[in-house]
Amino acid sequence: MISGVGVVSPVGIGRTAFWNGLCGGLGGIHAVSRLADMSDDDFGAHGRLVAEVSDFDPNVHLVNHRKHFKTMSRDVQLGVAAADLATEDALLSHGSIDPERVGVVFGAGRIAPGPLALVEGAAACMKKDGTFDPDRWGELGLPSVPPLWLLRQLPNMPACHVSIALDARGPNNTLTCQDASAILALDEAARTIARGAADVMIAGAASSNTDALDLARMRSAGELSAQTNDPEHALRPFDARRDGTVAGEGSAVFVLERYDHAVRRGADIYCELLGTGSASNGIRSDQGTGIANAMKFALNRGGISSIAGIGHINAHGKSTKWDDLVESRAYHTLFGADLAGVPVTALKSHFGHTDAGSGALELAGSVLALRNRQLPMTLGFETPDPLCGIDVVHEGPLSLKGTSAVSVNSTKTGQAAAAVLQAV
DSSP: OEEEEEEEETTEESHHHHHHHHHTTOOOOEEOGGGTTOOTTTTOSTTOEEEOOTTOOHHHHTGGGGGGGGGOOHHHHHHHHHHHHHHHHTTOOTTTSOGGGEEEEEEEOOOOOOGGGGHHHHHHTBOTTSOBOGGGIIIIIGGGSOTTTGGGTOTTHHHHHHHHHHTOOSOEEEEOOGGGHHHHHHHHHHHHHHTTSOSEEEEEEEEEOOSHHHHHHHHHTTOBOOOSSOGGGTSOTTBTTOOOBOEEEEEEEEEEEOHHHHHHTTOOOOEEEEEEEEEEOTTOTTTTHHHHHHHHHHHHHTTOOSGGGOOEEEOOOOOOHHHHHHHHHHHHHHHGGGGTTOEEEOTHHHHOBOTHHHHHHHHHHHHHHHHHTEEOOOTTOOSBOTTTOOEEOOSSOEEOOOSEEEEEEEOTTSEEEEEEEEEO
16 A cells, blocks of 8 residues: 655656646746856757756755765755655654564666766876876865765665655665666565565655756657757657757655555555566567566556556656557557556646656655546647557646556666556
């Protein structure tokens, strides 16, 4: 059971602000401020729009963690803040539960190294002619690098900081599977509880893709939208005119516990996690085999035999020509003609593509949708792509008829994960 939700996103911090932002059609995409003085020759037009959590201040949202700031990258800060909100929402407090029975499993992406921390070291290795001398690095450069610099980049640090902050001494793990990380973390958390190794698990994911190096990497891979001054239409999943994704950042964290444990302590239960599944494309990368199989495994595990039992699909919806096409093929392969009329939403259109954090934020969207019986719309969608052929919710929030949902994520390398949720 999910009994707590914490969110830090470009459309709101906290589950209430996040939900209001989604239902209000709020888009978190805007021009990145720190690149405002760079010309197109310096960086290029692609990547000038991002989805940042512009109102996140660690001095405010991490007031109890200040002594750890030096070892917290942006990704870690977002994740710890979301975990704090989730445990607060679940009414968990120190001493209320045996810390040996509380565990943490977190999804993390590739944490940007923060090049500014290496500037002094690089400067120490410059020769008189202005060129960099690598032979000086060991003697002059390395001693100038802050000794805790590496700790900021380790992907297991979000899980470490969350467990320290909550005094969670139970099972602890980190999954680094890009976009699929959040659902895989949720899967491991549920399995940990099911085998009796913990009563409560804190599970989620966090990542920030808005560093200059991240933007440059995504631009060189041809993933970013060419839009520079139209945030509303920069990321438009499954639209015929989509031309790429937009980098973002954010985190969502969930408190999972056994039903009897949640009831005994009077927790407010959001929904039930019926099942999860994971798979890979293998050599069939053009057919979305991984997505189709991940959904099939999750539905089977959740005891849902047909699409008639699905209230909505929360799509990966990356907004690139190829990824959206392959994803839609997976849906048609799995469900065939029964797919018609099943509402699909793609929430990256609100908060961007955040790597590991995307799946967590999307999952939070479905959890809250089931609670509120309403499905947020996909932003920027105007012209349906006939090659995709799916029913994208886009004219406003949709009143939900079904009581279950499937949330889906996949990676560039073909790994996919799906989670099935059931309203209570």
